Amino acid sequence: xxxxxxxxxxxxxxxxxxxxxxxxxxxxxxxxxxxxxxxxxxxxxxxxxxxxxxxxxxxxxxxxxxxxxxxxxxxxxxxxxxxxxxxxxxxxxxxxxxxxxxxxxxxxxxxx
Amino acid sequence: xxxxxxxxxxxxxxxxxxxxxxxxxxxxxxxxxxxxxxxxxxxxxxxxxxxxxxxxxxxxxxxxxxxxxxxxxxxxxxxxxxxxxxxxxxxxxxxxxxxxxxxxxxxxxxxxxx
Numbered sequence: 001x002x003x004x005x006x007x008x009x010x011x012x013x014x015x016x017x018x019x020x021x022x023x024x025x026x027x028x029x030x031x032x033x034x035x036x037x038x039x040x041x042x043x044x045x046x047x048x049x050x051x052x053x054x055x056x057x058x059x060x061x062x063x064x065x066x067x068x069x070x071x072x073x074x075x076x077x078x079x080x081x082x083x084x085x086x087x088x089x090x091x092x093x094x095x096x097x098x099x100x101x102x103x104x105x106x107x108x109x110x111x112x
Numbered sequence: 113x114x115x116x117x118x119x120x121x122x123x124x125x126x127x128x129x130x131x132x133x134x135x136x137x138x139x140x141x142x143x144x145x146x147x148x149x150x151x152x153x154x155x156x157x158x159x160x161x162x163x164x165x166x167x168x169x170x171x172x173x174x175x176x177x178x179x180x181x182x183x184x185x186x187x188x189x190x191x192x193x194x195x196x197x198x199x200x201x202x203x204x205x206x207x208x209x210x211x212x213x214x215x216x217x218x219x220x221x222x223x224x225x226x
Contacts, residue, residue, distance in 0.1 A: 004154075034214065043202055043217035044155070088154065096206060096213035098143070098162075099170060104154040 003027055006089055006103025015112050019076040023089035023103045026070065032095055033065050035074045036088040038105065044088055048074065051095075079110045115139045116218035118203050124224045131190040133221050135203030137183075143206035144186040145170075145215065146178060148199040155202065161186055193225045 006023045013019055021035075031052055036044035048063040050056045050072075056063045062075040072091070076083055089103040115138035125131050135144060146158040147170075157170030159178040167178050175197060177189045190197055203218040 006154075036217075041220075043219045046214055046216060049212050049214050090155075090215075096143075096209075098145070098160050098168070098206075099157045100155075100215060102154040102156075104152060 003101045004089065004091060004103045007106055008104055010107040010109060012109045012111060013079055015079060015081060015110055017079050017110070019074075019079050019083070019108060019110075021074040021076075021087050021089075021106050021108070023072050023091075024070055025072075025091060025101070027093065027101070028067075028070065029093040030070075030091040030101070031067075032092045032097070033063070033072050034090040034100070035061075035063055036090060038086045038088060040085075047087075081110045081112050084109045116203055116205060116216070118201075118218040118221045120221060121219065122222045124226060125193050127194060127225055128192050131193050131223065131225075133188045133201055133203075133223070135186040135188070135218060137186075137203075137205050139205070140183055141205040141207065142183075144180065145204040145206070146176075146186070146188045147202045147204060147217075148172065149202060149220075150199050158188065158201075190223075193223075195225050197223065198225045199223060 004025045033050045035048040037047045038044040050063045053067045060077045064073040086105040086107045088105045090100040117136045119134045145160040147155045156172045161167045161180040179187045201221045
């Protein structure tokens with residue numbers, strides 16, 4: 001069993017839709033959670049960074065962590081064609097850990 | 113922009129030849145990383161460095177070596193490339209405490225071993 005599971009999609013939504021991207025994990029020691037966005041043929045770019053349980057909002061993006069269920073989510077409101085990318089979740093047990101555990105990514109397409 | 117430059121960005125090489133990928137950073141970060149990304153596996157850590165001449169192995173280090181003779185440069189070497197090393201390689205740095213100790217990636221180096 002992989003430490004982090006992520007539905008690879010692909011996921012297609014119309015412009016303006018609310019998108020929900022999710023990851024589950026097995027290691028209860030994970031406390032630091034990240035979402036990266038990766039455009040085609042580019043490097044991953046950090047989108048959201050959260051610690052422990054709860055919600056964090058940044059513009060149209062909301063990251064949610066439910067440690068009791070070992071489940072994290074990224075919500076995108078009013079999705080735009082420019083949001084079309086692969087979204088990777090990542091997590092670690094310690095701040096500044098040298099090895100992050102990544103999901104395999106969910107490919108999202110927002111249709112104009 | 114984390115100030116990371118990878119070279120070469122694209123390379124095709126033959127099985128059995130040595131290959132070196134270079135990562136250059138401009139912001140004096142102590143920690144540097146090499147990851148590979150493959151379909152179905154996601155990003156996996158190859159090696160990392162925590163200072164000049166200080167390196168350690170990651171999850172998938174077999175067949176790879178690294179060197180860091182200067183703070184700004186982190187080299188990844190495939191001593192004898194194999195087809196299983198065809199992949200996209202990403203260099204990364206760890207930002208400081210003020211940036212949440214988070215990891216930022218370069219643009220990638222696409223390597224094909226034929």
